[in-house]
Amino acid sequence: MTTTDVAPGRSKLTRGRLPGFAPWVSLAVALVLGAAAVAVPGFTPFGWGIASAIIFAIVYVAWSRAVEGGRKAADKLATCLVVGAFLVALLPLVSVIWTVLVAGIPGLLTPGFFTTSMNGVTGVFDNRAVEEGGPVIGGIYHALLGTLMITLLATLISVPVGLLTSIYLVEYGQDKPLARAITFFVDVMTGIPSIVAGLFAAAFFFLVVGPGTKTGFVAAVALSVLMIPVVVRSSEEMLKIVPNELREASYALGVRKWRTILKVVIPTAISGIASGVTLAIARVIGETAPILVTAGFATTINNSPFAGWMASLPTFIYTQILNPTSPSNPAPSDQRAWGAALVLIILVMLLNLVARIVAKAFAPKTGR
Amino acid sequence: MSKRIDVKDLNVYYGDFRAVEGVNISVAPRSVTAFIGPSGCGKSTFLRTLNRMHEVLPGARVEGQVLLDGDDLYGPGVDPVAVRSHVGMVFQRPNPFPTMSIRDNVLAGVKLNSKRLSKSDADELLESSLRGANLWNEVKDRLDKPGSGLSGGQQQRLCIARAIAVKPDVILMDEPCSALDPISTLAVEDLINELKENYTVVIVTHNMQQAARVSDKTAFFNIAGTGKPGKLIEYADTSVIFNNPSEKATEDYVSGRFG
Ligand SMILES: Nc1ncnc2c1ncn2[C@@H]1O[C@H](COP(=O)(O)OP(=O)(O)OP(=O)(O)O)[C@@H](O)[C@H]1O
Ligand SMILES: [Mg+2]
Numbered sequence: 001m002t003t004t005d006v007a008p009g010r011s012k013l014t015r016g017r018l019p020g021f022a023p024w025v026s027l028a029v030a031l032v033l034g035a036a037a038v039a040v041p042g043f044t045p046f047g048w049g050i051a052s053a054i055i056f057a058i059v060y061v062a063w064s065r066a067v068e069g070g071r072k073a074a075d076k077l078a079t080c081l082v083v084g085a086f087l088v089a090l091l092p093l094v095s096v097i098w099t100v101l102v103a104g105i106p107g108l109l110t111p112g113f114f115t116t117s118m119n120g121v122t123g124v125f126d127n128r129a130v131e132e133g134g135p136v137i138g139g140i141y142h143a144l145l146g147t148l149m150i151t152l153l154a155t156l157i158s159v160p161v162g163l164l165t166s167i168y169l170v171e172y173g174q175d176k177p178l179a180r181a182i183t184f185f186v187d188v189m190t191g192i193p194s195i196v197a198g199l200f201a202a203a204f205f206f207l208v209v210g211p212g213t214k215t216g217f218v219a220a221v222a223l224s225v226l227m228i229p230v231v232v233r234s235s236e237e238m239l240k241i242v243p244n245e246l247r248e249a250s251y252a253l254g255v256r257k258w259r260t261i262l263k264v265v266i267p268t269a270i271s272g273i274a275s276g277v278t279l280a281i282a283r284v285i286g287e288t289a290p291i292l293v294t295a296g297f298a299t300t301i302n303n304s305p306f307a308g309w310m311a312s313l314p315t316f317i318y319t320q321i322l323n324p325t326s327p328s329n330p331a332p333s334d335q336r337a338w339g340a341a342l343v344l345i346i347l348v349m350l351l352n353l354v355a356r357i358v359a360k361a362f363a364p365k366t367g368r
Numbered sequence: 369m370s371k372r373i374d375v376k377d378l379n380v381y382y383g384d385f386r387a388v389e390g391v392n393i394s395v396a397p398r399s400v401t402a403f404i405g406p407s408g409c410g411k412s413t414f415l416r417t418l419n420r421m422h423e424v425l426p427g428a429r430v431e432g433q434v435l436l437d438g439d440d441l442y443g444p445g446v447d448p449v450a451v452r453s454h455v456g457m458v459f460q461r462p463n464p465f466p467t468m469s470i471r472d473n474v475l476a477g478v479k480l481n482s483k484r485l486s487k488s489d490a491d492e493l494l495e496s497s498l499r500g501a502n503l504w505n506e507v508k509d510r511l512d513k514p515g516s517g518l519s520g521g522q523q524q525r526l527c528i529a530r531a532i533a534v535k536p537d538v539i540l541m542d543e544p545c546s547a548l549d550p551i552s553t554l555a556v557e558d559l560i561n562e563l564k565e566n567y568t569v570v571i572v573t574h575n576m577q578q579a580a581r582v583s584d585k586t587a588f589f590n591i592a593g594t595g596k597p598g599k600l601i602e603y604a605d606t607s608v609i610f611n612n613p614s615e616k617a618t619e620d621y622v623s624g625r626f627g
Contacts, residue, residue, distance in 0.1 A: 174426050175426075243463070245459060245461060245463040246463060246465060246466075247424075248421065248424065248459065248463075249459065249463045249464075249465070249527070249530075250465075250476070250480060251421060251449075251452060252419065252421060252452055252457035252459075253452070253453070253456070253476060253480065253530065253531070253534055254449055254450065254451075254452040254453025254454075254481070255449070255476075255477070255480040256449050256481075259480055259481065259482075260480070263480050264465060264467075264480070267467040268465075268466060268467055
C-alpha cells in the first residue's frame with residue numbers, strides 16, 4: 001500500500017473547477033464591456049446595469065462550460081437567473097422606499113406636522129411659505145387620527161367575524177354545503193375591488209341611516225368588507241394546521257368541543273392568527289377609494305367616527321396632490337403629501353414588525 | 369373507581385364501511401387486557417368505541433352496546449363528554465398540549481373544564497398524578513417549563529399523568545410504547561402494573577412480549593382480508609393465548625407464522 005501524494009487543493013475530485021476569483025473577473029469584464037455597449041446609444045446607469053448583468057451571465061456561464069462542463073454551467077446559469085429575478089423584484093421596492101424617504105423627510109421634520117391639522121390652512125399661508133421661505137404650516141394630525149380610528153374599528157369588526165367564520169369552517173363545517181358556500185363567497189370577496197366595497201358600505205348606510213351618511217364608521221365597514229376574507233383565510237389555514245391529536249387529547253379528557261376550541265385549538269394557533277390579522281390591517285390601512293366614498297375628506301380634527309366626515313392618511317395624500325391647498329404654489333402640499341406617505345409606510349412597516357413580535361410572543365414554547 | 373366493561377354485539381362503521389363486526393367481550397375491573405392482531409384489523413377502532421372517541425370522526429358510527437358497570441355508554445341521552453371523563457385514553461404518539469406547562473398539562477382535564485380548584489388541592493392532584501405516572505422525580509424542579517420540552521418517554525408518561533388526573537374508572541392505551549425506547553417502555557410497563565391496582569386498563573400493542581408481560585387477559589383480533597371487517601377471534605387468559613390457544617389463527621399469529 002502506497003499513499004499517493006496529492007497537491008494541496010488539487011485532486012482528482014477537485015479537477016476542472018473554476019477558480020474562486022472567476023465571478024469577480026467575469027464581473028469586471030462585464031462592467032467594462034457593458035459600459036462600452038451602452039456608450040453607443042448613450043450612457044445611462046440603468047442601461048449599464050442591464051447590459052453588464054447580461055454580459056456577466058454569458059461570460060461566467062461560457063467560462064464554466066469550457067472548464068467545468070455542461071452540468072455545472074447549467075447550475076451557474078440557473079443561479080444567475082434566480083439572483084437576477086431577485087434583484088429585479090427588489091428594484092421597485094428599494095426605489096419606492098428611497099423616493100418616499102427623500103421626498104417625505106422634509107415634511108416629517110416640519111414642526112407641527114404631527115400635532116396640527118389642516119384647519120384654517122389656506123393657500124395664503126402656502127404662498128407665503130414659498131415666497132418668503134417660512135416654514136410650511138399645517139399637518140396630518142387629523143388624518144393620522146382618522147386612519148387609526150377607522151382601522152381600529154375595521155379590525156374590531158373584522159376579527160370576531162373572520163375568526164368565528166374560520167372556526168366554523170374548520171371545526172364544524174366538515175364539507176357541509178353551507179361551509180362550501182362560505183368558502184366560495186370568501187374567495188369571491190377576496191377579489192372584490194376596493195372601490196366596490198366602499199360603494200357597498202355607502203349604499204348600505206344610505207338605505208339604513210339616510211342619504212349622505214359619511215362617517216368614519218361607514219369607512220370602517222367598507223374596510224371590513226376587504227379585511228374579513230383575509231382574516232378568514234389566514235385564520236383558517238392556521239386552525240387547520242393545529243394537529244388533530246391535540247383536539248382528541250382534549251376530548252379524551254372529557255372536555256367539551258367549544259372549550260377545546262377555545263382553550264386548546266385557538267391558543268395553539270394564536271400566533272399565526274395574530275400575525276394574519278396584523279397583515280390584514282396592513283393590507284387595508286392604505287386603502288384610498290373606499291374611504292373617499294364613505295368618509296369623505298376633512299381638514300379638521302374629528303374625534304368621533306360616528307358623526308361627520310373624517311380624514312385619513314391616504315385621502316389626505318390624494319387631496320393634497322390633486323387639489324393643492326394653494327393651486328399656484330403646490331410645493332408645500334406636495335411636501336405634506338410625501339410626509340404623510342412616509343408616515344403610512346412607517347405604519348405598515350411597524351405593523352409587519354408587530355406581526356413578527358406577536359408571532360414570536362405567542363408561539364408555543366419549546367425547550368426546557 | 370375501577371369498573372367492568374361488557375361489550376355486546378358491537379359493530380363499528382366508518383360511513384358505509386364496517387370496520388369491526390360482532391364483538392362480544394367482558395373486561396374485569398382491576399385488570400390489564402391486551403388487544404393484539406395484525407395491522408388494520410380494527411384494534412384502535414374498537415378501543416375508541418369504549419370511550420365514544422370513535423364518533424368524533426365524520427361519518428363514524430356504532431351499533432351495539434358497551435356497558436360500563438351495567439350502564440350503556442350508547443344508551444339514549446348519554447352525554448359522550450361525560451363518558452370520556454370516566455374512560456380516559458392515552459394515544460400512540462405522546463401529545464402534550466404545546467401551549468401549556470407541565471403543571472397545566474397535568475391539570476388540563478380539570479382546568480379546561482373550568483372546575484374551581486384551590487391552590488393546595490391543585491398541588492396535591494399534580495403531585496399524586498405525576499407520582500402515579502412515575503414522573504414526579506424527573507420533573508418536580510421544572511413544573512412550569514413547557515411539556516413539549518420533555519423526552520418522548522417522559523411526554524408519554526406526562527400524558528398518562530394527565531389521563532389519571534381526571535380520576536377515570538378505565539384507562540385505554542393505544543400502542544402507548546410504540547414511539548418509546550426500551551427503557552421508557554419498561555417504565556410505562558411498570559406503570560401499567562401499578563395502574564392495575566386502581567383502574568381497569570385496556571392496552572393495544574403489537575409487541576407480543578409486552579402483551580405477555582403486562583396483561584392478565586388477551587384478545588386476538590383478525591381480519592379476513594382487506595375491505596372485510598375485523599373480528600374478535602379469541603379472548604382468554606394471556607397464558608392460554610400464548611401457550612395453548614384454541615384457534616389456529618391465534619396460534620399462527622402469536623408464533624409468528626402469520627400470513
Ligand atoms: N378515519 C378512518 N376512516 C375510514 N376508515 C378508517 C379510518 N381509520 C381506520 N379506518 C379503517 O378501519 C380499519 C381498522 O383500522 P384500525 O386503525 O382500527 O386498525 P388497527 O388494528 O388499529 O391497526 P394498527 O395496528 O395498524 O394500528 C382499517 O381497514 C382502516 O383502513
Ligand atoms: Mg391502531
